[in-house]
Amino acid sequence: MIELLASTLRLATPLIFAAMGGLFCERAGVATICLEGVMLTGAWAAATATYFTQDPYIGICAGLVAGVLTMWLHALLAVQSKADAIVSGVAVNLFATGITPLLNKIFFGGTANTPSLSLDQRLSNVPIPGLEQIPFLGPLLFDQPFLIYLGLLTPFAVAYVIYRTAFGLRILAAGDGPKALATAGVSPTRVRWMAFAVGGALASLGGTYLAISHASQFTRDMTAGRGYIALTALIFGKWKPVPTLFACLFFGFFDALQIRLQSSSIGGFSVPVQFIQMLPYVAALVLLAGFIGRAEPPLAIGKDDR
Amino acid sequence: MNNAQSAAAFEFEGVTKIFGSVTANSDVSFSVESGTIHGVVGENGAGKSTIMKILYGMYHPDGGTILVQGKPVRFKSSHDAISLGIGMVHQHFMLVPTLTVWQNVVLGMEPKKWNLNRNNSITELNNIKCQFGFQVDLHARISDLTVGQQQQVEILKLLYRKAEILILDEPTAVLTPQEVDVLLERLKNLRDLGKTVVFISHKLREILSFTENVTIMRHGKVVETLPTSGLTESSLAEKMVGRKLRALPVRKPVDTARSPRLSIDNLCVEKDGQAKLSNVSFDVRPGEIIGIAGVDGNGQHELVQVLMNVARDYEGKVLLDGKPLRECRTYELKQKGLAVVPPDRLKEAVVTDFCIRENYILGHHWEKEFVSHGTFQMPKIQAAVKSALETFDVRPREPEWPMSGLSGGNQQKVVLAREFARPVELLVAAQPTRGVDIGAIEFIHARFIQKRDEGASIVLVSTELEEILQLSDRILVLYEGKIQGQCLRKDATEEKLGLWMTGGQQ
Numbered sequence: 085m086i087e088l089l090a091s092t093l094r095l096a097t098p099l100i101f102a103a104m105g106g107l108f109c110e111r112a113g114v115a116t117i118c119l120e121g122v123m124l125t126g127a128w129a130a131a132t133a134t135y136f137t138q139d140p141y142i143g144i145c146a147g148l149v150a151g152v153l154t155m156w157l158h159a160l161l162a163v164q165s166k167a168d169a170i171v172s173g174v175a176v177n178l179f180a181t182g183i184t185p186l187l188n189k190i191f192f193g194g195t196a197n198t199p200s201l202s203l204d205q206r207l208s209n210v211p212i213p214g215l216e217q218i219p220f221l222g223p224l225l226f227d228q229p230f231l232i233y234l235g236l237l238t239p240f241a242v243a244y245v246i247y248r249t250a251f252g253l254r255i256l257a258a259g260d261g262p263k264a265l266a267t268a269g270v271s272p273t274r275v276r277w278m279a280f281a282v283g284g285a286l287a288s289l290g291g292t293y294l295a296i297s298h299a300s301q302f303t304r305d306m307t308a309g310r311g312y313i314a315l316t317a318l319i320f321g322k323w324k325p326v327p328t329l330f331a332c333l334f335f336g337f338f339d340a341l342q343i344r345l346q347s348s349s350i351g352g353f354s355v356p357v358q359f360i361q362m363l364p365y366v367a368a369l370v371l372l373a374g375f376i377g378r379a380e381p382p383l384a385i386g387k388d389d390r
Numbered sequence: 391m392n393n394a395q396s397a398a399a400f401e402f403e404g405v406t407k408i409f410g411s412v413t414a415n416s417d418v419s420f421s422v423e424s425g426t427i428h429g430v431v432g433e434n435g436a437g438k439s440t441i442m443k444i445l446y447g448m449y450h451p452d453g454g455t456i457l458v459q460g461k462p463v464r465f466k467s468s469h470d471a472i473s474l475g476i477g478m479v480h481q482h483f484m485l486v487p488t489l490t491v492w493q494n495v496v497l498g499m500e501p502k503k504w505n506l507n508r509n510n511s512i513t514e515l516n517n518i519k520c521q522f523g524f525q526v527d528l529h530a531r532i533s534d535l536t537v538g539q540q541q542q543v544e545i546l547k548l549l550y551r552k553a554e555i556l557i558l559d560e561p562t563a564v565l566t567p568q569e570v571d572v573l574l575e576r577l578k579n580l581r582d583l584g585k586t587v588v589f590i591s592h593k594l595r596e597i598l599s600f601t602e603n604v605t606i607m608r609h610g611k612v613v614e615t616l617p618t619s620g621l622t623e624s625s626l627a628e629k630m631v632g633r634k635l636r637a638l639p640v641r642k643p644v645d646t647a648r649s650p651r652l653s654i655d656n657l658c659v660e661k662d663g664q665a666k667l668s669n670v671s672f673d674v675r676p677g678e679i680i681g682i683a684g685v686d687g688n689g690q691h692e693l694v695q696v697l698m699n700v701a702r703d704y705e706g707k708v709l710l711d712g713k714p715l716r717e718c719r720t721y722e723l724k725q726k727g728l729a730v731v732p733p734d735r736l737k738e739a740v741v742t743d744f745c746i747r748e749n750y751i752l753g754h755h756w757e758k759e760f761v762s763h764g765t766f767q768m769p770k771i772q773a774a775v776k777s778a779l780e781t782f783d784v785r786p787r788e789p790e791w792p793m794s795g796l797s798g799g800n801q802q803k804v805v806l807a808r809e810f811a812r813p814v815e816l817l818v819a820a821q822p823t824r825g826v827d828i829g830a831i832e833f834i835h836a837r838f839i840q841k842r843d844e845g846a847s848i849v850l851v852s853t854e855l856e857e858i859l860q861l862s863d864r865i866l867v868l869y870e871g872k873i874q875g876q877c878l879r880k881d882a883t884e885e886k887l888g889l890w891m892t893g894g895q896q
Contacts, residue, residue, distance in 0.1 A: 090695035253489075257497050261486030268484075268498030268547075269469040383488065 088340055096336025097309075098123065098233040102314035103328050104242050105185070105287025109155070111246065111323055112279035113259035113272070113384030117160050117173035119287050120311025121180030126151040126288030127185040127295035131198040131302035132191060136305035140207045140296050144289070151288020151319070153181060161282040162384050163273055169385070177311075185304050186379040201302040207231060207297040223228050229297045231289065238286065239329035246325065255279050259382030270373060309365075316368045338364040396461065399422035399424040399586040400445060400476075405409070405454030406496055407440055413610050414440040418454070420605045420615040422555075427587040428783040429575060429597040429618065431630055432607035434828040435785070438590045439481070441607075442557045446478040447471035458555075477548030478557040483587055485538050487533040491543050495550050504734070511682060518549050525577055538569035545576070556580065557588045562596055563798075563825040565809070568685070573832050574600050592827045594623045594628070608632055631829055640841050644678045644863050651676050651847040652697075652816055657706040659692045659871075666692040667704075667871045674816070674847040679838065681862030681879075682851040687892050689850045689871035690820065697818040697849060698730050710816060724753060727815030731805055732824045739805045740793050747775045747789040750808050783833065799830030814841050820851040835861060855884055870895050 102119045109116035129150035136141030154176060162171035192198060207229040214224040246252035254275045257265040262272040290310065295302045313335050321328025341360035342363040348355070392792035407414045415437045422428040430438045443449045445456060447465030455462050458474055463470050468478075485494050496511050515528055526535070526542045535543070541561060548556050558577075562570045577587050578600060591597055597604055598618060606613040606629045615628050627635055659667040665690045670882035674680050684690055695701035696716050698709060702716040710723070711716065718726075732738035740749045751760050751771055760771050775789040782803045784796070793801060802822065809817070819838070823831045838861055842848055858865055859882060866876040867890035874891035891893075 248505060248506050250503040253493055253497060253500060253506060254491075256489060257486045260488040261484075264484040264486045264494070266495065267468065267480070269467070269472060270498045 086220055086224050088344060090228075091340035092333060092337040093225070093228070093232055093236075093341065094336075096333045097232050097331040098293050098298070098310050099314045099317055100235040100238060100329060101290035101293065101336055102311055103285040103318045103332055104238050104325065105151075105155075105190075105285070105290070106315055106318045106322060107242060107257065107328060108279045108283035108286065109158075109276075110318065110385065111259045111382055111385075112276045113262060113382050114158075114162050114280075115169040115173065115381075115385050116158065116283065117170060117312070117315060118155070118176035118180075119290075119308070119314050120178040120307055122154045122186055122284055122287040123291035123294070123311050124180040124305070124308045125154045126291030127133050127306060128187065128198070128291075128302045130288075130292035131295040132187075134201055134205055134296050135199055138205055141256075143167060143296050144292050147288045147292035148250040148285045149293075151286075152253060152284040152290070155275070155280045155284025155287065159277055159328075163276045163280065173298070178285060181305060188302070188304075197303040198295075198301045201296060203300075205296075206231060206300055211290075221334045229293075231293045231297055234289075235293075236329075239325040239326070242286075243325040251278070259384050262384050276335075287311075287314075313364065313368060319379050320368075320371055321380075323382065334388060335364050335368065338367045378384045397424050398422060398457070400459070401457040402441065402445075403455040403457065405441065405444060405451045405456065406530075407437075407444060407449060408452050415444070415451075415610050418610075418611055418612050421457075422586060422588060423603065424586050425581060425584050426602040427581050427589055427600060429604035430588060430590045430607065431592055431594065431597055431604060431626065433592060433630060433829050434609040434799050436630075437610040438607050439559055440610075442478065442588065444557060445471065445555075446476060446557060457561070467597055468659050472527070472551050472553070475552060475554035476557070477551055477553030477555070479541065479544040479548065479559065479854070480559060481563065482561045483544055485532045485543060487538060488531065490529050490531055491535075492528040494532060494543055495528075495547050499551060515546070519548065522549060522583065523576065532711050538565055538571075538572065541569075541573065542576075553585075555586045555588065557590070559590045560592075560825070561589070562593055564592060570596070594626050594630075594827075594828075598626065599622060606630055610857075612623065627828060634639035635828070635832060641839055642677065644675060648673070648675050648677070649668075650674060651711060652849070653707070653709045653712075655698065655707040655709075657693075657704060657708060658705045659696065659701070661692070665871055667696075670868075670871075672866055672873070672876070674849060676815075676845045676847055677842055678863045679848040679850055679861050680844050681858035682849065682868055683855060683865055683887055683891060684853070684868035684874075686853050688868045690853075690868060692871075693868070694733060694818060694820045695721060696850055698732065699728075706840055712831065721753075721756075724812075725844075729809035729814045729846075730814075731802075731809060731816045731817070731819035733820035733824070735798070735801055735805065735824075740801060742794040744794070745790045745792050746779070746784070746796070746804055747771060749804055750778060750789075750811075751773045754808075754811070768773045774811070778811060779804075782807040783847045793813050797827070798825035799827045802826050803830060804836060810837065810841065812844040814844075817848045818839060818851075819848065821853065823852075823857060831857075839885065855887060858887070859884070 095110035102123055106116050106119050114285050117216060126147040127155050130143040130147030133146030157179065158172055158176045161175065162168040162169040189195045190199060209227050210228040210230045216222040228353065246255060252269055258272040258275040263274065291307060294306055314332065317331035317335055318328050342360050345360045346357050392866065393604050402418050407416045418441050432438045439550060440449065442444055444451050447468040447470050454832050475523065492511055492515055495515060501510055512528055524546060525544050526539050532543065561573060565573060574596065581587055589601060600620060601618045603615060604618050605615040608630065617752065643842045652674040657667055657670040658665065669753040670693065672680060682693065683692060692701065699718065699720050712896055734873055736742055739832065748797065754760065760767055772789055778789040784800050784803045786843065822834055826834065838848060851856065851862055862879050864876065864878055867884050867887055869891060
């Protein structure tokens with residue numbers, strides 16, 4: 085059971101980062117379906133930089149830079165050139181799935197993966213003094229790489245920034261009333277570029293975590309739809325930071341459950357693994373379709389007068 | 391009046407503004423005295439908004455000088471204007487609907503960047519509220535406020551930014567009569583506290599009742615700037631339109647022998663357990679205009695919904711030519727000659743994102759004259775739209791022009807052109823001249839009379855008493871969902887109707 089919780093945390097972390105990144109961009113009024121692509125370039129850059137420098141923290145920085153640049157590509161198309169944000173998002177995702185194996189081939193001679201990192205090159209676990217002493221629970225929940233703790237804290241920090249700072253107020257205004265923001269003397273375009281920088285950085289951490297903490301290398305398309313699940317969590321959380329955190333944990337839980345159930349059988353009949361693997365996605369569908377009621381996206385999303 | 395007061399708050403000297411091939415302002419010169427309320431009147435498209443947007447830094451003049459407090463200024467953006475104490479309330483409010491009042495007010499000028507201390511701002515805003523006598527809940531969400539309250543928020547925004555010159559663009563167009571009174575009182579109050587108010591309007595009565603000076607504009611030029619005292623409504627209207635206004639044509643008497651076309655018997659509408667209309671009964675004969683007067687919100691909305699055949703959940707009988715209205719499909723009614731001018735033009739009458747052509751065929755887009763074999767007959771449609779634009783004097787006469795790019799008056803003319811394109815048996819018109827300039831009002835009223843004389847039955851719902859008195863043959867006053875009183879036009883006086891409108895009895 086505790087193992088399941090720990091696994092939930094590990095699987096929820098990339099979702100949390102991606103969803104928080106998406107939250108910044110979407111609350112600023114631009115649909116952002118390119119979280120997947122941002123995570124992917126972040127993951128590749130982090131794995132590669134860590135491999136060459138032997139330092140996972142430099143890897144994180146490289147991931148941040150790649151994430152911001154990828155998100156800014158979306159900004160260039162959807163904010164600056166006012167292209168349709170969905171089309172732009174698809175373009176960025178396709179770009180990321182293409183550029184990562186290409187760069188990988190240039191750097192390492194193959195498209196499939198980066199060389200795997202040794203254990204001491206990956207992000208090491210940071211035990212929390214005191215709490216990790218708790219029998220059973222301690223080692224599982226309070227002896228984790230710091231990105232996991234950071235992931236749990238991020239939504240609260242995001243909530244503060246969004247609801248309690250001038251920057252956050254302007255993001256909300258850019259999302260729900262860009263014209264009002266403009267007449268108040270602030271350029272919505274500028275606000276969106278800044279929101280995208282923060283969003284890209286956060287979403288990249290999701291990819292970075294996958295590549296140098298969860299796994300020990302970048303593998304092609306390793307995000308495997310997590311960017312979309314994060315987007316679902318964001319909608320499920322009605323674009324609010326803390327509810328979105330819980331949505332991410334919820335999906336993380338189903339993912340963990342799915343892994344546990346893979347080897348199980350019902351009454352001697354072993355369930356095909358593909359069915360079990362569908363679990364998180366089915367959960368997402370059911371929830372979005374039935375349980376959360378109407379989710380109102382930020383008003384400027386999908387409007388062409390952004 | 392002492393010297394300090396009579397100094398000019400700002401001054402235009404030969405300001406010209408050209409958009410492409412259109413000269414919006416040419417050689418505009420006038421000055422506004424500090425601490426006064428200054429009216430700017432003119433028909434739609436006369437350049438009043440443009441000249442004020444130049445003062446607010448939204449547009450850059452192509453020629454001329456602007457002086458603020460005697461010093462020439464050049465604004466790069468509104469930001470510069472704001473910092474010199476100039477603020478503007480736009481015709482369409484610039485508020486973020488999902489944010490609260492205080493958030494909207496501080497937006498863009500937040501006191502502390504990294505800690506939006508709610509309490510600090512609230513205290514400051516409460517002070518401003520007290521000082522200027524505003525009543526609005528700072529924690530309410532904008533989307534929960536009435537239009538009048540939203541306007542208060544807009545003015546609050548200006549005061550928070552320490553504006554000394556307040557420009558209001560058509561502030562009364564969206565307000566109910568009561569809200570107008572409150573606003574005018576508030577503006578007088580601001581003037582008494584030393585602010586300069588510029589009031590753009592085409593409602594002459596308001597201009598006359600509370601401005602000190604007025605600038606009249608026509609076709610992008612200033613006709614005259616003069617003290618308001620001594621002006622009358624008709625002299626002001628003539629200067630504004632540039633000609634004498636036509637009197638309404640003499641009309642045929644109502645043929646009381648004809649049987650009613652529309653007959654309403656004991657109509658009751660309930661919403662959320664509240665009676666919105668109770669026991670409303672009246673008939674409308676062919677060639678008769680029934681004016682429904684009353685303060686907004688006394689059941690007019692529900693009555694119009696029933697007559698438009700949108701609301702079908704009611705008690706009582708509503709018969710059109712003897713047939714229950716709600717048993718008819720709306721398109722059948724349209725074919726039978728039902729024409730509708732809904733109260734909220736932008737929401738119920740047109741699709742703002744469509745062009746004139748698309749709006750013109752809306753609701754008739756399936757008819758044989760426009761469609762053959764499932765596709766639109768573009769040449770026919772184009773021809774029909776062009777001739778309608780000609781007949782109804784819509785400007786510009788461009789079928790492909792977006793609806794959102796038309797002035798209120800021209801939008802309403804497009805609606806009328808569509809509704810009057812086929813023979814009209816029953817016309818239901820609600821607030822047909824709201825937000826419409828004098829020239830267009832004159833035009834619309836004349837069309838109504840013309841249709842009436844051709845034998846149409848007209849139900850005119852309006853909160854403008856003047857309009858009701860001008861057009862109606864018979865007047866009904868709604869008060870709290872009941873008919874409080876009714877009389878023939880010749881027996882009606884403003885006093886009598888006003889009494890009924892506020893629930894009084896005779």
